[in-house]
Amino acid sequence: MKKLMFAAAALALTAGGAMAQDVVRMGTEGAYPPYNFVNDAGQVDGFEVELGNELCKRAELNCTWVRNDWDSIIPNLVSGNYDTIMAGMNISDEREQVIAFSEPYTPPPPSAYAALSADADMGGIVAAQTNTIQAGYVAESGATLLEYATGDETIAAVRNGEADAVFADKDFLAPFVNESGGQLVWIEEGETVVVGKGIAIGMRKTDTELKAKFDAAIETMKADGTLNTMITKWFGEEAETFE
Numbered sequence: 001m002k003k004l005m006f007a008a009a010a011l012a013l014t015a016g017g018a019m020a021q022d023v024v025r026m027g028t029e030g031a032y033p034p035y036n037f038v039n040d041a042g043q044v045d046g047f048e049v050e051l052g053n054e055l056c057k058r059a060e061l062n063c064t065w066v067r068n069d070w071d072s073i074i075p076n077l078v079s080g081n082y083d084t085i086m087a088g089m090n091i092s093d094e095r096e097q098v099i100a101f102s103e104p105y106t107p108p109p110p111s112a113y114a115a116l117s118a119d120a121d122m123g124g125i126v127a128a129q130t131n132t133i134q135a136g137y138v139a140e141s142g143a144t145l146l147e148y149a150t151g152d153e154t155i156a157a158v159r160n161g162e163a164d165a166v167f168a169d170k171d172f173l174a175p176f177v178n179e180s181g182g183q184l185v186w187i188e189e190g191e192t193v194v195v196g197k198g199i200a201i202g203m204r205k206t207d208t209e210l211k212a213k214f215d216a217a218i219e220t221m222k223a224d225g226t227l228n229t230m231i232t233k234w235f236g237e238e239a240e241t242f243e
Contacts, residue, residue, distance in 0.1 A: 090196025104198030
């Protein structure tokens with residue numbers, strides 16, 4: 001569900017070899033609930049952590065989780081600091097020039113605008129997380145884009161009046177809107193925009209064996225219905241699932 005700067009990522013796609021080591025290091029942000037977050041015990045948690053653990057089990061891989069800030073998550077993958085990205089990352093043409101993706105583990109997720117008023121100006125000042133596909137969409141829309149390092153900061157920008165609205169994954173925004181007591185509302189009654197191809201595991205292009213293992217595990221979860229069950233658990237009965 002995000003877009004990355006690739007300056008550092010262009011270093012090399014030569015740091016492969018995930019399957020040559022005993023542990024597959026799973027990179028995540030830990031700051032994008034319900035996809036990934038840090039729980040009260042200080043451990044990474046969320047939809048992608050539960051899913052990643054199940055995929056590693058099915059693929060017979062020994063996996064561990066590594067946290068990394070969003071704005072450098074692709075460069076640190078290709079430089080070898082970890083072996084995968086599971087961080088709410090949408091497949092996009094731009095990203096596919098730099099890294100490989102697994103089969104998607106969610107359908108293309110909808111994005112939406114939220115604000116303090118339902119008639120807020122979507123063409124005014126709009127907050128989005130830096131280097132996301134939502135930020136790119138806002139920039140191309142003609143609105144004034146304000147980028148922030150984290151999703152939480154985009155919400156804060158609306159609340160403190162720095163931005164007229166925030167544009168992000170609707171699944172990310174929904175808890176903030178629902179728990180705001182009416183302070184935050186959907187613009188255009190929650191009208192959504194699809195700006196990605198589906199969320200998937202990012203990997204180095206050289207790690208073809210690892211990709212094949214994760215692809216096969218994802219397909220088994222789609223086939224037996226457990227992936228749809230997990231999506232519904234974390235995102236609710238209205239969430240888009242696989243047919």
